[in-house]
Amino acid sequence: MTKDLKNKGLATKAIRGGLERSQFKETSEAIFLNSGFVYDSAEEAAGRFRGENDGFIYSRYANPTTSVFEERMCLLEGAEAARATSSGMAAVNLAIMSHVKAGDHVVAPKALFGSCLYIIEQILPRFGVKVTLIDGTDIDQWQKALQQPTSAVFLETPSNPTLEIVDIAAVADLAHKVGAKVIVDNVFATTIYQKPLELGADVVIYSATKHIDGQGRCLGGIVLSDEEFIEEVVAPYHKHTGPSLSPFNAWNLLKGLETLELRVEKQTDNASRVADALAENAKVARVIYPGRDDHPQAALARQQMKRGSTLVSFEINGDQEETFAFLNRLQLIDISNNLGDSKSLITHPTTTTHSSVSEELKAELGINSNLVRLSVGLETADDLVEDLLQALEG
DSSP: OOGGGTTSOHHHHHHHTTOOOOTTOOSSOOOOOOSBOOOSSHHHHHHHHTTSSOOOOBTTTOOHHHHHHHHHHHHHHTOSEEEEESSHHHHHHHHHHTTOOTTOEEEEESOOOHHHHHIIIIIHHHTTOEEEEEOTTOHHHHHHHTTSOOSEEEEESSOTTTOOOOOHHHHHHHHHHTTOEEEEEOTTTHHHHOOTTTTTOSEEEEETIIIIIOSSSOOOEEEEEOHHIIIIIIHHHHHHHOOBOOHHHHHHHHHHHHTHHHHHHHHHHHHHHHHHHHHTOTTEEEEEOTTSTTSTTHHHHHHHOSSOOSEEEEEESSOHHHHHHHHHHOSSSEEOSOOSOSSOEEEOGGGTTTTTSOHHHHHHHTOOTTEEEEEOOSSOHHHHHHHHHHHHHO
16 A cells, blocks of 8 residues: 555645556556566466466456556555456355355345345355345344344445445444454445445445446446455465456546545535425435435434535335336436436436336335435536426426
8 A cells, every 4th residue: 555645635645646667667557458467487487386486477366457457446445455347246145255255154134235235135045045134224233133143244335326335343343243254345335424434334346337437437446454364364265266357448547536525525416406496396206325415314414424425315205106207307418227326317227227126125214216316416506406497397
């Protein structure tokens, strides 16, 4: 890690963390778009594979451009080590599957992104891992579920798409008493607004596709933790199963990090303005936004997050047909299941991101047919509000 930047500001870390220049002294990071590396001798190659000397072996294991991205993210997150992955879901899979084994117990909230829920609910039991799903906002349910030996806790906060807040510090305290690793998907809060490791979590994961790239260019993910967990648990699984981030995507993500704070702050300003405007409209039944006092867990959100979020969820006063009609009337905001983008994107979770979730669970979680999730972008806030209001009016 770049030691002399530890006490610098977030923006400085995001721009200069892990910076390595080649012999050409380029200003922007170089892209090492290669699969392999050569050695000066057979002895050097043998020593490299034995771990006796530093250097790169194969880009599936590590790559100079990808390593800069990992080091920069460590600096931002306050982590000791990291492994970058080809997508956010590759990061989720890596963090969980590298750690658990048959006979282990995993606890997670029911309120998860559809693909995350699939891994927890469908894949883990196939490998003999017991799973307990709970209401993540109810600390009593956490306490009950964690009365037995547990290998891992997995959670996302705020959750997708209902923006529920899980008390990271309280859950970490309970989990550590039974020896469980706490894995937090921090994609909605971003490293700008929430630091799970400082709150007691052991592992943080991101879909870097979202705010880190944030411009619709590429996929990526990352797992961050202490050096022991990354090097002894995550790294071997990563090396041998190959969910590696491409050097070109790593370079794109490095460019994204340079403007991350500026973009997220502006998007949050816009999201707050949009949430307030929607809350005043009679065509909207409910607005869910962690930055508003009427959020069910507003106090907890203020306690563990610096600001609200770039995401706003809300319910239309009407059924699915009327909700679809609202979406189809939007002229500026795009219908898309992605989020954290510079462009404002809106989706209907029950038929898109959470379409694989059972109807019973969707009803329990409040993922209703009139719920939409809006990822607020960088457009002029008044233009976004105008577009939403005209679509609501029909």
